[in-house]
């Protein structure tokens with residue numbers, strides 16, 4: 001059983017608290033912290049949490065607490081993590097880990113130096129659908145993953161600090177690209193080094209300094225491509241979709257607007273429908289189990305079970321650091337309009353042998369290019385000679 005300090009009681013602090021109290025059930029939130037004492041106290045009362053404060057250091061140093069959960073605006077993650085490292089408490093930090101790669105590295109070094117458990121709360125790789133698809137991909141069901149496309153778009157976030165570049169670190173890329181980049185990394189393989197990025201980003205609608213719309217390509221050392229599409233300008237709710245294509249298979253995942261629950265009401269239902277829903281009349285797409293569908297339940301299971309077993313969780317601060325470094329390269333590429341290198345210091349994955357990667361042998365002499373059953377029932381097999389390079393076909 002763990003005793004937790006929940007630092008932040010906004011949208012994500014609430015989802016985390018609901019996940020921890022309703023599902024794993026073993027752990028207790030002992031203290032909660034918000035910027036205003038009265039909001040912290042109200043939240044504590046709602047969830048039966050014994051103590052509340054507006055002083056983050058006090059909550060983190062609470063003698064009963066062994067685990068700190070950071071659910072604060074992006075610019076405050078570093079401060080909370082450094083306090084947790086100083087107090088030798090396990091620390092779980094929401095996404096994005098930091099507002100830049102160098103800041104994330106500083107946080108990674110601090111937790112490693114302190115020797116504390118650290119987890120990166122990237123919920124979207126833990127949705128039940130994603131976990132199942134990842135397990136299939138890791139068993140080889142898709143062959144070599146060539147292209148992982150991930151989209152997160154909605155009409156924009158719900159608090160002022162997200163819209164202020166100095167406090168958030170950027171716009172839609174840092175806010176939502178972090179999810180998409182890590183989803184692609186998981187499918188392509190975390191041992192494969194992300195090499196370079198190119199990115200388009202623009203501020204199309206809102207009067208802000210950061211981008212409210214972006215598309216990026218992350219090229220991995222083995223030739224695979226991660227593609228992210230993020231927007232704070234999208235109308236119609238929250239669109240969360242992934243498409244993974246490999247040499248032997250494909251996966252399409254739809255996490256939010258089309259989950260199999262569609263409802264029409266002409267009069268409204270008088271309340272909340274789903275995160276970022278734009279209204280409550282007409283055709284609606286409610287989500288039966290928001291906390292489960294967004295991965296929070298499985299994420300905390302992995303975090304606390306790994307802590308209990310003394311092993312690293314699926315997502316650590318190192319992963320958060322790699323993601324922040326990729327995001328930094330995206331901002332450079334958006335400005336330069338070129339491919340920019342990704343500068344991960346101290347790469348912990350493998351090296352890739354790209355020679356003949358992904359090529360399938362047909363026989364001793366040929367690689368297989370393509371097989372197709374034609375309308376008249378014949379099978380066409382298109383081959384390439386391994387020595388001469390000549391392309392030919394056999395019809396059976």
Ligand SMILES: NC(=O)c1ccc[n+]([C@@H]2O[C@H](COP(=O)([O-])OP(=O)(O)OC[C@H]3O[C@@H](n4cnc5c(N)ncnc54)[C@H](O)[C@@H]3O)[C@@H](O)[C@H]2O)c1
Nearest residue numbers: 008009010011012013034035071072073074094095096159
């Ligand atoms: N899917 C996800 O994993 C997900 C979803 C939403 C937000 N987030 C992340 O969670 C973090 C918080 O986002 P949010 O949507 O909950 O924001 P929010 O604006 O809804 O809430 C922020 C919370 O931080 C508290 N806070 C602010 N300054 C503080 C201070 N100095 N001391 C103590 N408390 C302080 C506020 O009182 C509030 O409770 C962000 O990093 C965001 O990127 C993650």
